[in-house]
Amino acid sequence: MFDGTQRRIVSMWFPRLASDRALRLCAVDAPFALTLRQANTERLYDLNWQAEAQGLSRFMPFAEARAFCPALQTRPADPSGDLRFLAGLRRWALRYCPWVGLEGEDGLVLDITGAAHLIGGEEPLLDDMRARLDRAGIGVRLGLADSRGAAWALAHHGQGVAAPGATAAALDGLPVAALRIDPETTTALQRLGLPTIGALARAPRAPLARRFGQDLLTRLDQAMGHQPEAITPWSDPPHFATRLTLPEPIGLTADVMAGLDRLLQALCVKLKAHEAGARALSLTLRRVDQNSQVLPLRLAVAMRDPARILPLFARMVEGVDAGFGIDQLRLAATLVEPLPLQQIGDSRAAQPEQLDNLLTRIGTRIGLDQIRRFQPLDSHIPERSFRLVPATEAPACRDWSAPRPRPLRLFPPEPVTARGTTPPERFRWRRMQLTTGRATGPERIAPEWWGDDQDWRSGIRDYWRVETKQGRRLWMFHTPQRPGWFVQGEFS
Structure with missing residues (x-):
């Protein structure tokens, strides 16, 4: 019996991730493919099972695929959208275990050590994964083993479960391509009479290392569980927001500003820890009648100094209708930019901050987009040597010189x-x-x-x-x- 101390890894492979995502948005009951332009040629990026049944395959030229299958329906591929969708699947997989990482561009890897019993065991856990993904219209192949390499091999070439301690037996008959090696090495091993992982494991290691290098043996040892392979979870981006729930409702401007000051202190500490600054803030005031008022604030530059930000909210807070009282304040940085730590200089360094504060104060009244500044352009034509841009879009040019004098x-x-x-x-x-x-x-x-x-x-x-x-x-x-x-x- 498995006592919970043996490491257990699940590999989830989505063989048609891109096409499944596209068909979830708009279903098509016909041969379907996504196309992507590569090297000036339109090629098939991903396709459904009906298109594969017509003899089509990935990376086939689109013109050739249309000749084979005139009924083929296509849409442009969106690789960046597929990665965002995979990130959403990673968050969904956290329901099974807290340790989930990405496996390339079409898979996930989960460390379910000590977590399978929460769903009744390993088989019920895999059945639950298949059922939920099937209802969502997403095809998946699963592999479960003691090592990450073995789980990947089972998902891509076997789709099964390797019992604890039986990794070698489960991989014995799988092709050497299941070791995540390049196609050239796979072809060379097959020509040497080593087509399976079992045959490769029983072959002498020294000749293999001399001919193929240490990478092949490393992949073999990782699959067999003789060499550890880390699973790096993809951490979510930091969430820059704070909340203050009050025991008694408040309604005075001074009280709201005092609560906002506490929220700003906590938010700016978090921004400083990530060397970031807020360009846009949103203060949500929830009243006791469950209605909320949102006070947006856009800043001329990225800031994380509570003393500079707090006075900018004063005018908006004064106009708030507190009703029967405000019982919750929530402050969120809706737009964040990098703001590295800087060396403290002399008093002249405060002048740009004063200008930024002035721009922000004026922007809260008339809008930051209405404040504009001149930016030089690379043109010797007088009318084209400058342009007007929003003051917050680009920094002021402090070295604007012309080869000849120009009138203002x-x-x-x-x-x-x-x-x-x-x-x-x-x-x-x-x-x-x-x-x-x-x-x-x-x-x-x-x-x-x-x-x-x-x-x-x-x-x-x-x-x-x-x-x-x-x-x-x-x-x-x-x-x-x-x-x-x-x-x-x-x-x-």
């Missing part, structure tokens, strides 16, 4: 009446009669041939800095192709 004020070109290729001595602009005092230039700017800006179809421009005797400092240009003068900017 730019506007669409405004024509002036003048002739010649050099700035005119007198010209009229915006109903003002101006006289040129000093002119610097020209700076020739050519249009970008890869762009389609209609304003630059006239050709090159010769720009001049013109200082007038009336005090105006203008940025003017002349177009040689179509002679004319224009004013496009003004220096401060």
